[in-house]
Amino acid sequence: MTSADTTRHPAAVDAPTLRDWMDTPDRPRVLDVRTAGEFTTAHVPGSYNVPLDLLTEHRDELAAHLAEDVVLVCRSGARAGQAEQVLAEAAADLPNLHVLTGGVVAWEAAGAPLVRGEERWELERQVRLVAGSIVLLSVLASLVVPGAVWVAGAVGAGLAGAALTNTCAMGMALSRLPYNRRNAPSLEQVLADLRSPASRGR
Structure with a gap:
């Protein structure tokens, strides 16, 4: 947030709140922690992909670049909650982490737009x-x-x-299969996004 903005957003953010927030000058970075395959199928406009396994493995490097508000997104909110815990453990002074309640499912149910691509099975469906x-x-x-x-x-x-x-554990194991890792971003790509102010508005 900007220093002049006194608005505070709770740790859990619902879809309408995030949609409105993304239309403001102090819009947050939106990190989608699902697999690259799930992200390709459908994602929140302006978000970018940081798969949970990548975030977990490189949490210290990533946490060091999260100075502004960040909203973590997954399919239903569970993996985003895990990502929040991982980042909070890496840096206790990150009060700017938020989780989209209900994830992409709630976002779509609220009538918010999605960027759609090639249809891929969601990780939960693969686990089932x-x-x-x-x-x-x-x-x-x-x-x-x-x-x-x-x-x-x-x-x-x-x-x-x-x-x-x-x-x-089964979901984390499946997330490492080539089916889910195709087009997955590298750590270098993610760090470049986090360093770039332009990435907040893409």
């Missing part, structure tokens, strides 16, 4: 496919090898743990 397939195959395999049913149990336990901790 992989987890469901493993459970199904494990149950079928247990007809021949009774112990195979424990694989299904392990997947169930993993999904329950993911819900309780609001993290997903």
Whole structure:
């Protein structure tokens, strides 16, 4: 924000508030922490892609370039919340971090515009496919090898743990597949964006 602006925005920002805020001179930087594939499919105009795995791996370098207001965006808000925690741990003096409540889903539901590109499966959908397939195959395999049913149990336990901790190891693993990393930005590209004042308005 500019020094003359006394408006304060809460840590959680809803879609209408962000839409109005992006039309002001002190518009925030909008960082989309989904995979490059998800970002290509649809993203908030003016946002740019910083996948969660890249942000987590290079949090110190990125946090050092976040002096102004930043709104973190993902599909539903869960990964953006994780990104906020990661950046807050890297630099405790970052009071300017915000999360778009409900993510891109809420943004679209509010009638806000999206930049659309090639259709790609969202990470959550990929997790459902992989987890469901493993459970199904494990149950079928247990007809021949009774112990195979424990694989299904392990997947169930993993999904329950993911819900309780609001993290997903399977999702993070899938995010590293070539399908999700195609056109992913490099650290150098992201840092160049953060250093450029023009990137706030693109």
